[in-house]
Amino acid sequence: MRVVTWNINSVRLRLPRALELLAAVKPDVLCLQETKALADQFPAADFAEAGYPHQAVAGMKGYNGVAILSRRPIELTEQRDFCGKTDARHVAARVDGGVEVHNFYVPSGGDVPDPAKNEKFAHKLDFLAEMRDWLGANRASTDPMVLVGDLNIAPLDTDVWSHKQLLDVVSHTPVEVEALGVLQGGLGWVDAVRAIIPPEQTLFSWWSYRARDWEASNRGRRLDHVWVTEPLVAKVADASILKAARGWEKASDHVPVIVDLNL
């Protein structure tokens, strides 16, 4: 089973790029974040025509929004609101009666990495804590699950262009990295991408729109992740990041992350 996660930053604007991605990479499951579309604005028919008729979509006006698109039948298992907000940051589905896929869009967290001064950062930390509490209480690490999404945190030193210069920059601060570690390791999740691509190797999935030349400056971060539970760890066959997508015309600032599982 090939799973792809991509923060598409507007599914309506970038629909042609998504259809090209599906044709080229042929995933079984595509998880999108930042679709920025209400459910009735989501281009469901276009994806169905492209071979992905099985869909679980959560959307809101203008912001956020997540979707799971599948070649094979899926069953919606959860579409949860976190932190008491109906802001379309999570959807989960079981694929073909087997693996459950959780698709998350974690809050970005604003600019100031202090929850007392910045309510967006407080929201981000609360969201991570609630993810941990809810998954811990409602799911078992012995169940075959995949967790993907734009988690808006680059945990490793090699997940950012400069560990030292980003220690105080939201996405790489110790408090966030710690919270992500508690969620991941504490609940038995394993980073499928880093199981294939060694942690020593620098790896990014996002490059800012604000650079004059994203490729030349290469100030990226790995914000997009694919995790699996223990029953799937030995089945992770391959992982890659489609860096070329950042150079596409009308590119998203994030690129697709691809993981293959031998199920």
Add this chain to the structure above:
DNA sequence: ATGGTTGAGGTTCAA
């Protein structure tokens, strides 16, 4: 210390 760019929706906010 600040700015740089993009997207949605509506003359600004979020990333």
